[in-house]
Amino acid sequence: MTQARAQTSIEQNPLWAIFLMTSAMLIVPIMDIIAKFLSADLPPLEITFGRFLFQFLICLGLATVTGRLTRLKGEQPFINYLRGILLAAASLCFFTAVKFMSVATAISIFFIEPMVLTVLAVLILKEQVGIRRIGAILVGLLGAIIILRPNLAEIGLVSLLPVATAFLFSFYLLLNRLYPVKDGLLTIQFSAGLSGSLILGAALLIGNLIGYEGVEFVLPTSAQTGLLALIGLISFAAHGLVVAAFQRGSTSMLAPLQYVEIVSATLFGYLVFSDFPDGPTWLGIALIVGSGLYIAHREHLQSSHSSN
Numbered sequence: 001m002t003q004a005r006a007q008t009s010i011e012q013n014p015l016w017a018i019f020l021m022t023s024a025m026l027i028v029p030i031m032d033i034i035a036k037f038l039s040a041d042l043p044p045l046e047i048t049f050g051r052f053l054f055q056f057l058i059c060l061g062l063a064t065v066t067g068r069l070t071r072l073k074g075e076q077p078f079i080n081y082l083r084g085i086l087l088a089a090a091s092l093c094f095f096t097a098v099k100f101m102s103v104a105t106a107i108s109i110f111f112i113e114p115m116v117l118t119v120l121a122v123l124i125l126k127e128q129v130g131i132r133r134i135g136a137i138l139v140g141l142l143g144a145i146i147i148l149r150p151n152l153a154e155i156g157l158v159s160l161l162p163v164a165t166a167f168l169f170s171f172y173l174l175l176n177r178l179y180p181v182k183d184g185l186l187t188i189q190f191s192a193g194l195s196g197s198l199i200l201g202a203a204l205l206i207g208n209l210i211g212y213e214g215v216e217f218v219l220p221t222s223a224q225t226g227l228l229a230l231i232g233l234i235s236f237a238a239h240g241l242v243v244a245a246f247q248r249g250s251t252s253m254l255a256p257l258q259y260v261e262i263v264s265a266t267l268f269g270y271l272v273f274s275d276f277p278d279g280p281t282w283l284g285i286a287l288i289v290g291s292g293l294y295i296a297h298r299e300h301l302q303s304s305h306s307s308n
Contacts, residue, residue: 010247017249021257024241029265031234032094032103033272034227039099042224045207045215047231048092049200052084054232056193059186072190074183083172083188084195090168092200097161101151102275104266108285109147109162110169111259114292115140117170124174133298136291143287146280185243189236252300259289 031051038047063069074080097106115137121127144163151159181188207215220228245254262285269275277285 020245025260044096050228052196059190080191081195084192088196113166140291143284146284
């Protein structure tokens with residue numbers, strides 16, 4: 001769940017951009033695999049809190065070493081913190097989902113996000129959408145239903161959490177459209193880490209105080225703490241790779257590469273947990289990916305026409 005679009009004077013280099021984007025999509029599922037592994041012993045809320053806490057500490061350390069502490073407030077502090085809260089909520093939903101289902105399945109369902117974003121853009125931004133993109137949205141939702149049906153029967157409503165993740169991340173992207181990013185990568189990541197740590201830490205504290213089942217704090221071992229730190233590091237690195245990729249290549253070229261994440265998630269999920277999608281799941285994945293690619297293609301055509 002990492003996406004950024006930066007416009008800078010950095011020289012365009014399509015091959016380097018593809019390499020950076022592909023690298024990001026290959027390592028992001030490792031973060032989810034670690035979260036699933038840790039969820040056997042730690043509550044998802046605690047894992048998500050650790051992810052944002054270590055991201056915050058990494059950013060704070062880098063800012064201290066590079067002398068950028070005074071720049072961390074940024075030009076849009078409120079918007080930056082709101083972005084962080086949306087990402088924290090999305091991450092919590094997703095890390096909870098992978099506790100009960102395979103990472104590849106959860107990621108595949110999450111990729112209805114382009115369809116959700118398109119619908120929200122119509123409802124909130126009043127964007128115009130033609131019959132073709134409406135058809136693509138319906139096809140993508142059909143793919144999600146195909147994947148969700150057995151999971152709903154087996155694990156219940158928790159299988160809808162990747163859908164909730166897609167909605168939360170779509171609101172995050174919609175916020176980026178309404179308020180384009182003005183601050184640097186380190187400031188954005190610091191703000192997300194700080195706001196995510198505060199909101200998740202408060203939820204963890206309140207949950208423990210009232211004795212809410214499933215959110216009780218479990219003191220992690222040194223190995224588990226190291227894995228939580230690794231999740232924070234992967235998140236920081238992957239976001240940086242995506243930003244660097246979009247600085248060097250076009251959105252229309254790089255957006256389809258996000259689906260490499262499904263391949264990576266399937267591979268790592270099989271190697272670690274012996275999880276492998278069945279036939280109907282692959283059919284659903286194909287429908288979601290196909291519709292997502294078509295929506296990206298139509299958006300590219302629309303932006304090309306509007307710029308001429």
